[in-house]
Amino acid sequence: MSRIFLINHKPIQIVIISLITCYSIEFFQLYQAEWIIALRKTLFGRYVLGQGFLWTDLAAYTFGVVFAFITEKIILKKLHV
Incomplete structure (x- = not known):
């Protein structure tokens, strides 16, 4: 999602x-x-805050x-070759 806004x-x-961002939301569940x-x-x-903290x-x-x-790197590499 960040890539869409920070192109x-x-x-x-x-x-x-x-x-x-993801880690902050997860730890905020504590x-x-x-x-x-x-x-x-x-x-x-x-949906936004989640239900509970999970290490997984x-x-x-x-x-x-x-x-x-990695996917972006592979796609960009193929487009620029």
Whole structure:
């Protein structure tokens, strides 16, 4: 998603921004104040903030971002040859 809005940035910058965003949202799920628990019970809150912290989500985010980075590098290499 970051690549759509930050088209002029270097791919490695997009990787860093994407991982920081994903990791921040995931670690934010550890915060359990009443108001945010109530927000997470809404459809919007569930989709944006998630339900709970999982280490496996961090691995999935990392895999997805790295996969997109490698795919972009391969596609750009073929387009510029």
